[in-house]
Amino acid sequence: MPTESDETMPLRTSDDVVRVRQAVRARAVSAGFSLVDQTKLVTAASEVGRNTVDYGGGGTLRIEVVSNGRRRGVRLTFTDQGPGIADLTLAMKDGYTSGSGLGLGLGGAKRLSNEFDIRSAPGQGTIVTLARWT
Amino acid sequence: MGEIPILRIGDCLLVSIQVDMHDRLALALQDDLTERIVADRARGVMIDISALEIVDSFIGRMLNNIAAMSRVLDAITVVVGMRPAVAITLVELGLGLTGVRTALNVDKGLALIRNIIDNPERDDANRIR
Numbered sequence: 001m002p003t004e005s006d007e008t009m010p011l012r013t014s015d016d017v018v019r020v021r022q023a024v025r026a027r028a029v030s031a032g033f034s035l036v037d038q039t040k041l042v043t044a045a046s047e048v049g050r051n052t053v054d055y056g057g058g059g060t061l062r063i064e065v066v067s068n069g070r071r072r073g074v075r076l077t078f079t080d081q082g083p084g085i086a087d088l089t090l091a092m093k094d095g096y097t098s099g100s101g102l103g104l105g106l107g108g109a110k111r112l113s114n115e116f117d118i119r120s121a122p123g124q125g126t127i128v129t130l131a132r133w134t
Numbered sequence: 135m136g137e138i139p140i141l142r143i144g145d146c147l148l149v150s151i152q153v154d155m156h157d158r159l160a161l162a163l164q165d166d167l168t169e170r171i172v173a174d175r176a177r178g179v180m181i182d183i184s185a186l187e188i189v190d191s192f193i194g195r196m197l198n199n200i201a202a203m204s205r206v207l208d209a210i211t212v213v214v215g216m217r218p219a220v221a222i223t224l225v226e227l228g229l230g231l232t233g234v235r236t237a238l239n240v241d242k243g244l245a246l247i248r249n250i251i252d253n254p255e256r257d258d259a260n261r262i263r
């Protein structure tokens with residue numbers, strides 16, 4: 001699968017989350033996403049990026065623009081070395097939060113993406129990969 | 135005080151969010167607005183989000199909180215100008231802005247606030263369920 005662009009950004013502060021939203025928007029535009037598709041991807045990125053900062057103790061986001069010959073897509077990989085998640089099923093549940101959020105971030109990001117994968121274990125950090133296609 | 139100006143129109147407050155807010159700024163706006171509702175004895179609060187390209191669960195929670203707080207302080211909050219792509223995305227995110235009244239634009243928002251102040255018994259009909 002050819003990669004058209006590949007960049008990695010830091011995710012340490014809530015200002016970084018704003019920068020991530022802007023960078024993901026720019027990539028979604030360059031991949032030819034419709035306005036609604038751009039909005040869905042940026043919203044998913046904002047949710048997962050905030051988790052990386054708030055719960056993961058900071059980390060990185062890798063943004064790739066990919067193509068499968070027929071369609072173009074944007075793939076986002078959020079990585080942190082934080083405490084990890086003991087119960088992934090619980091964390092994915094709408095309404096579950098260990099903080100003061102609405103508990104919609106992970107479930108919502110999954111619904112807003114065409115592909116969604118989360119890997120985590122206590123003490124091992126968390127990796128969330130999601131993608132959306134044109 | 136945050137960096138987002140709060141304007142006064144008669145007995146209403148108007149906030150027009152023109153920047154992509156980081157989370158602390160959104161929390162500061164929530165606090166500033168609550169203080170201003172009391173200080174200005176405002177009856178209505180209008181939040182213009184027509185410049186916002188996304189509303190995620192954090193901003194959604196802020197809008198819910200402002201609406202709930204203003205209700206306690208006997209003021210009415212109306213969110214105006216939500217973009218269609220944002221509305222579509224909010225539904226998929228799973229965020230119902232229950233209890234947040236919405237209007238198409240600032241004029242319609244002001245009219246809605248006036249209508250509710252003048253006809254408090256019809257208030258419920260204007261609320262999203």
Ligand SMILES: Nc1ncnc2c1ncn2[C@@H]1O[C@H](COP(=O)(O)OP(=O)(O)O)[C@@H](O)[C@H]1O
Nearest residue numbers: 051055056091097098101102103104105106126
């Ligand atoms: N990167 C992460 N590291 C550790 N825990 C996480 C991470 N991301 C999510 N979580 C856990 O999953 C829960 C649900 O996340 P989310 O659905 O975004 O809701 P919220 O952010 O409102 O709590 C969080 O409250 C937290 O306990």
Ligand SMILES: [Mg+2]
Nearest residue numbers: 047051101105
């Ligand atoms: Mg979250």
